[in-house]
Amino acid sequence: MRKLFFLMLAILLCPEYDFAQTTDSSISNTSATATAPATEYYTAHNKGKFFIFWGGNRDSFSESDIRFHGKDYDFTIYDVKAHDKPKGVHVDYINPTRMTIPQTNFRIGYYFHDKWNASIGVDHMKYVMTQNQLVNMTGHIDGHEPFNGTYHNDPMYMTEDFLKFEHTDGLNFISAELTRVDDITKYFHVNTDWIQLNTLVGFGGGFLYPKTNTTLMGMQRHDNFHISGWGADVKAGLNLTFLKYFFIQSEVKAGYIDMPDIRTTYNGSDRASQHFNFLERTFVVGGIFHI
Numbered sequence: 001m002r003k004l005f006f007l008m009l010a011i012l013l014c015p016e017y018d019f020a021q022t023t024d025s026s027i028s029n030t031s032a033t034a035t036a037p038a039t040e041y042y043t044a045h046n047k048g049k050f051f052i053f054w055g056g057n058r059d060s061f062s063e064s065d066i067r068f069h070g071k072d073y074d075f076t077i078y079d080v081k082a083h084d085k086p087k088g089v090h091v092d093y094i095n096p097t098r099m100t101i102p103q104t105n106f107r108i109g110y111y112f113h114d115k116w117n118a119s120i121g122v123d124h125m126k127y128v129m130t131q132n133q134l135v136n137m138t139g140h141i142d143g144h145e146p147f148n149g150t151y152h153n154d155p156m157y158m159t160e161d162f163l164k165f166e167h168t169d170g171l172n173f174i175s176a177e178l179t180r181v182d183d184i185t186k187y188f189h190v191n192t193d194w195i196q197l198n199t200l201v202g203f204g205g206g207f208l209y210p211k212t213n214t215t216l217m218g219m220q221r222h223d224n225f226h227i228s229g230w231g232a233d234v235k236a237g238l239n240l241t242f243l244k245y246f247f248i249q250s251e252v253k254a255g256y257i258d259m260p261d262i263r264t265t266y267n268g269s270d271r272a273s274q275h276f277n278f279l280e281r282t283f284v285v286g287g288i289f290h291i
Contacts (some may be wrong), residue, residue, distance in 0.1 A: 004215030042244045043192040046111040046181065050291055051119075053249060055284025057103045059084040059125045059171075064276035066129075066165070068216060069267050075139025075151060077158070082276075085126040085168055100124060100170070105282050107177075115180055122174045123253075123280060127167040127210075133158050144217040164215040165272075173231050173257070181239065198239040200251060205232040210258060214264040214272070220265040222270075227258030233280075245287050253280040 062084070066078040087102040103126050109119025137156040141147045147162060156162070179202030185192050208229045214221050233255030239248040258275040 022149045031208075033036040034145055041191065041193045043183070043196050043241060046114045046117070046288075048290060050110045050286050051111075051117070051247075051286055051288040052108045052111070053105070053247075053284040053286025055105050055249075055286075056087075056284055057105055057123060057125060057280050057282045058086055059103065059127075059281075060279040061127060064274045066272055066274040068163075068264065068269065068270075068272045070265070070271070072143045073139070073141040073217075075141060077135045077136055077137050077156065077163075078153075080135055080274075082127050083130060085128050085166075105284055107284075108190040109177075109179075111181075115182060117179050117181065119177050120175070121177070121178065122172055123282075124174065125167075125171040125278070125280065127171040129158065129163075131158060131160060131164065141217075147217055160215065162217060164213070166213045167210040168213055169211030170209070170225075171257075172209045172211075172225075173206060173255075174209055175231070175233070177202050177204030177235075179235075192241075193244050194242065196241040198241065200237040200239055200249070201235070202218040203232070203234045204228070208259055210259075210262070212262055212264065212272075214262075216264055216270070219270070220266040222265055224263070226261075226263045228262045229257065229275075231255055231257040233278075239281075241288065245289055246286060247286055249282075249286065251280075251282045251285050254278075255280070255281070 063079040063081055065076055065078050066080050068074075084103060102123045105121065106117050106124075107121025109117045111117045131170050131278060132159055134155055136153045137151045138153050140150045158165075179200055182199045183192065184194055184199060185195065185197045207227055208231055210223055210224070210228050211225045212228070222281075233253045235253040237250050237251030239247055239249040255278050256275070257278060260273045260275075262272040262274070265271045
């Protein structure tokens, strides 16, 4: 009888014991799950990453006054109009032997903070004085028939036999920039490793290294690169990053360029100077990664 009593007692106690163990285990697992840290996306932090991009641009320029001077001439033409020289969608953008022929942008940079990066690059713009426009001209010319004379704000057509003026082998703006980047996709609770939309604001400055094509009164042109001045800009844009490492980006830059030392002809004493505002629109593709 005593053995039966202990057997029944063991049967009654065993389920209670198992239940307690199971319950404690479930509570422990639930607690561990609740306190486990959420998955952190690769795109959540940028500090320590490098980026590189390549693309194209379109440009607009304000009117400018251009002074030309040399041994036997010194004159200024006023309110000169100019435009860019786009190539449109073209294979030259990806042809390694012709990549510098279109209007292009190249930049490489580093994130020293999650929201800030520093970069260096070149904006290869093109500046073309509008041919055959009528401008006012002041100054004097000697020894260059049929243009000899003294001018006092006189109207003058910019014909090719008088002046052709282009920075078409590059209005090359080589600059350093600081840019702030803010992720706005995180507010929509999406996986930013798949797709991420960022806003961009920044500023930069640098020097101009153009290869100016100038035909002035029939003289042999200077046909080499030359540091001609400086520039500065501010910018805003959007960046769309996808699959962690790739992005497309578009920016609008507004800036100022001052070139007091432009080479014009083969004669080293011949120079030009000008300053103007510019508006640049860019579209680029690139990558972002840790090294």
